[in-house]
Amino acid sequence: MKKTGAQIIIDALIQENVEVLFGYPGGVVIPIFDVLYDTKEIKFILTRHEQAAAHAADGYARATGKVGVCLATSGPGATNLMTGIATAYLDSIPIVAITGQVASPLLGTDAFQEADIVGISRPITKHNFLVKSVSELPGVLKKAFHIAKTGRPGPVLVDIPVDVSRAELENYQYPQTVSIRSYKPNINGNFRQIKRAVEAIEASKKPVVFAGGGIILSGANEELLEFAKTTNIPVTTSLMGLGAFPGDHDLFIGMPGMHGAKAANYALQECDLIISIGARFDDRVTGYVAKFAPNARIIHMDIDPAAISKIIKVDIPVVGDAKNILSSLIKIVKKRDPDSWNEQVMKWKGDALFSYIKSEKEIKPQAVIEALYKETAGEAIIATEVGQNQMWAAQYYKYKKPRTLLTSGGLGTMGYGMPAAMGAAMAFPDSVVVDIAGDGSIQMNIQELATLSINQIPVKILILNNYYLGMVRQWQDLFYDRRYSATCLLGDYNGAQNAGSGNFSSKYIPDFITLATSYNVAAFRAEKSDEIVSVLKKGLAVKGPAVMEFIVSPEENVFPMVPAGKPLDEILEG
Amino acid sequence: MSIHTISVLVENNSGALSRVAGLFSSRGYNISSLTVAETEDSAISRMTIVVDGEESILEQITKQLNRLIDVIKVIDFLDDPFIQREVLLLRVESSKNNRHEIIELGNIFKARIAAVTHTSVTFELTGNRQEIEDFILMVKPYGIKELVRSGTIAITKPKK
Secondary structure, three states: OOEEHHHHHHHHHHHOOOOEEEEOOOHHHHHHHHHHOOOOOOEEEEOOOHHHHHHHHHHHHHHHOOOEEEEEOOOHHHHHHHHHHHHHHHOOOOEEEEEEEOOHHHOOOOOOOOOOHHHHHHHHOOEEEEOOOOOOHHHHHHHHHHHHHOOOOOOEEEEEEHHHHHOEEOOOOOOOOOOOOOOOOOOOOOHHHHHHHHHHHHHOOOEEEEEOHHHHHHOOHHHHHHHHHHHOOOEEEOHHHOOOOOOOOOOEOOOOOOOOOHHHHHHHHHOOEEEEEOOOOOHHHHOOHHHOOOOOEEEEEEOOHHHOOOOOOOOEEEEOOHHHHHHHHHHHOOOOOOOHHHHHHHHHHOOOOOOOOOOOOOEOHHHHHHHHHHHOOOOOEEEEOOOHHHHHHHHHOOOOOOOOEEOOOOOOOOOOHHHHHHHHHHHOOOOOEEEEEEOOHHHHHOOHHHHHHHHOOOEEEEEEEOOEOHHHHHHHHHHOOOOOOOOEOOOOHHHHHHHOOOOOOOOOOOOHHHHHHHOOOEEEEEOOHHHHHHHHHHHHHOOOOEEEEEEEOOOOOOOOEOOOOOOOOOOEOO | OEEEEEEEEEEOOOOHHHHHHHHHHOOOOOEEEEEEEEOOOOOEEEEEEEEEEOHHHHHHHHHHHHHOOOEEEEEEOOOOOEEEEEEEEEEEEOOOOOHHHHHHHHHHOOOEEEEEOOOEEEEEEEEOHHHHHHHHHHHHHHOEEEEEEOOOEEEEOOOO
């Protein structure tokens, strides 16, 4: 069948079962949008900034496991996608970004809205393509989806000059199969290595499972649960792995690292074997690398050979897909009964993984998250921004299922949460989707309130307003002699002091309630601790989007904390 | 630090060179030499990269090269015996008085004479890195006008 490049792009998305597309129009993508105008199969969401389109595609991908797709024009449209693409890259999230490009003859001439997008995106994509002729287009799009979702997933960008979108291709057919000779991810773990891993597990007296986002990406959560139940080995998960193992399970000991649970950090430091599955030993997890888990042998199972021994020297590497490896593992591993090691770990765990000093008057941010957990029965999909809000969301909400925490773990992107929640809510309109935000982060993509409002996307935005860029302020508090340089959003340090705890300051700009109202989004504010539950109830009861603002104790810090560069067992407890 | 010669077989695509080079430049590593050309299969190019760096980091880079979609195969010649060659084009100042002496020097190194004028001799020399560097050192006192090196290419030694 004869089709134009633009028709081929949209047809490819339909063939790839894309249900929703996030994007923003512009000069060189008008032909694509023109085709979209008549397309019933794909729901298009017009964001108010391209960055949000990339994050929304990412949030959709994290919540569903499918490939998220975003579309932007050349030049500034495409550069605005970059933060979203880098966010997806560092967390191995499959998205396909389609960007328009100036017409082929103009490439490299500094044409209007021209930027070298394949050049700019090269180090932050798994792969990218500049399409030089319409005949390449079907194959490139097929490859883009294939590369994005297989192996270690990641973002793929396809840059399409406008003349390619306009050109016609005779006998178009979307390819059914794809073969790339230089790309054959190894998904089945080497059986000999798996046997070595089992021997090490059975010989270990003090084993710990350290599971990461790879469990979620490969859908291996049930296998992980079965492995843990069979062996009774305590499980810690990285931030990216929260939800990979039930957060309310007895064997769960929280996430490790800088703001991790004491139980997880002590267990890693004291254990004699780490069974790492789909985690990459990020520096926020290991603390001081030379003193990380000094007595432990390390089994590292990962789909990416380049992740093995990158930070920590690995004793038994197993390269492959987590689900495949774990399936083989549980067939041969022997049952292990809880022993004195389990007792020790449970002693570290105590009654709760995390605790804070409660208050009757002022609102403690941790209390808000705990209340949210109760009000949503632990069933919500949570997106977060970055900073203190993110850490409290990780500590005080128990994630029972995979794909229920959407957070920018690797890149740490402020402004990620609201658009990511939007992506998730498009996929699961009947689920409760909450963005846990700080007053700083939320302003980085605040314009998306318009997108939520116009499309009535039922995202609930929970703002912990402490008048500060809280995480940086916390570092300034602990390590920079309380010199709060550029972290008070009231404009000066004294401002925040005078605003006091738990009182809304009329000096705060913006007034989130008025702001949300102007977007026609319902908004509620709590200033005292006895208002937490009622504001949550009101906000969660709204059918469409809603803002719930909590004026929290301004100088609350996230604890426990392992200062950067210290070993995991040197923990500050506030 | 140690000098590695790394050979990368890549799909002959427009972005491939920049992807490969990016893995070095993002770490602030300077590539000492890089040659790229088609192989016996015109769809595949071979890049030969000579780089000086930390052993563990180069091992990381090698793994990450393998991860690139366009990369078919990576060989770090540290592990295998290999044959390496480089081509040098070197123009040295010369006059009537020392022309014989300079040409004699070239002969010792088996350098070919590519051009001669009243004021210069241009040599062409093929050899391994060490031979090239030795020759440059010997010719230097006469005054090097211009020097062009091709960068190293390498191939594994055949198994007997």
